[in-house]
Amino acid sequence: MKVFKILMIVSLIISCKETIKTNIKTSITEKESNRDSIVISFQKILDREKLKGSILVYDVHKKRYFSNDFNWAKTGKLPASTYKIPNSIIALELGIVDNDSTLLKWNGNPRRFKLWQQDLTFKKAFHYSCVPCYQEIARKIGVKRMQNYLAKLDYGDIKFDSTTIDNFWLQGNSKITQYEQINFLRRFYNTELPINKRTNSIMKKMMVINDNEVYKLSGKTGWSIVDEKSNGWFVGFVEQKDNVIFFATNVEPSPEFDMSLFPKSRKKITMEALKSLNYLDKK
Template sequence: MRIITILILMLFISCKDNKSTISIENEQLGNKNILIPEFQSIIDSSNVVGSILIYDLDKDLYYSNDFEWSNKSNLPASTFKIANSIIGLETGVIESDTAIFKWDGEKKWLKEWEQDLLLKDAFQYSCVPCYQEVARKIGVKRMNEYVQKLNYGDLKIDSVNIDNFWLKGESRISQMQQIDFLKRFYNSELPISERTEKNVKKIMVMEETDQYKLSGKTGLSTDEGKYNGWFVGYLELKNKTYLFATNFEPKKAFDLDAFIKKRIDLTRLAFQNLNILK
């Protein structure tokens, strides 16, 4: 009986110490940054390296497996289509959410791009040629001015790269910066019109059910042979809102189609791990 009592006591002390360690780790990171080891397990089991970052808008808390990676900057890739849409609408380059991008009849990288596309379709299909046209019409001067107004990452924009600066080169943004931008956008704190905000929020909606609404944008870049994947956006429940920015890279051997799919899949798994989604 004495042995059993000692074992129970040791187990209690062990559990207490473990909770204390987690608490200390979170204090060291800052009480707003909560390490979630299960996110790392999701990453490790998926043949990728990177970070899942989720922000609780109401509690002002960040959840991630790797806050160092979350502060690491990468090319924004097609996540910049959020800002590009905003700037296009604000400058009048994009007239409204009913604007149509005409297909030029040329063969494109994706079959979905080989048709006339409404703004929402161009956004959801991530039509690179459509948004390259928008960027060229906005021009270097206005693009730089608006990027600064929006306080969006650290972008290097000039006359040479005006239609691809978000896909290759020196432009960078971190997951933390993505969340900051999305937070200001969601809270109507950006210096943009109500009309623009409403239209961009409309085209960002990916899925809507009785329980939640998911809005976001994926991104994929390959710079000097290195792939990098994004999924950023926000998840709205009845009484809660979460912002997210997932970023990762494949390990040496990988399947590109599977890698592309994982951007959304791993984010969903993280929300399920936090019991936010079922």
């Protein structure tokens, strides 16, 4: 009788272990299947637009990254105008600009775009991505103070000196990955950066692109050209009622791409990717 009971217990233990193994295997398979479908979905968006690169999305609640190319997302690129986020933070911290309404005067010299050839508020300079405005700000910050703040902010691998203080985010060896972009934005959003709450609050208002009843979209685009090769960014976050989704898109045009579409393409493909994950729909 005792032998029979022992055999029954052993049998039950083995059966439970097999059930657990099966459940674990099923769970892993489902996750892999979901990830594969996302890879295909994101890649189809890029292929259709004749772009190559990576769309990286992080869901705070799920604590999970989604992407079509995780290796690309780990490769450092010039930050381009996404650097206007830390550049703005440092300018506010040092009092070089007082707030988002501070007027940045145009000196009358010709600028690349007509939109830049006017006096601009700090907020408009950010949204219009006014390179000359931010070059002047960078020069006012100076090498030492810029280096000190970037070390505090833990922002990418940024390299510059007195000769490149006003263009290092567009040229040279400075690099940041998509993962680093999201990590920085998460710390910024959660008020974890070593900066004043006032600065954080001003920046959050400045970065808003779209605020509607379903979501609030905040972010910044970027575009660098090195050796006639373009690289584009769109980084930011989507706030919902009960979740925050961070994203960092980095792409390059294929030879057959129509470059007149590049300014809008980075945001377009990111929004499509977010929509494919149901992040822009009513809950």
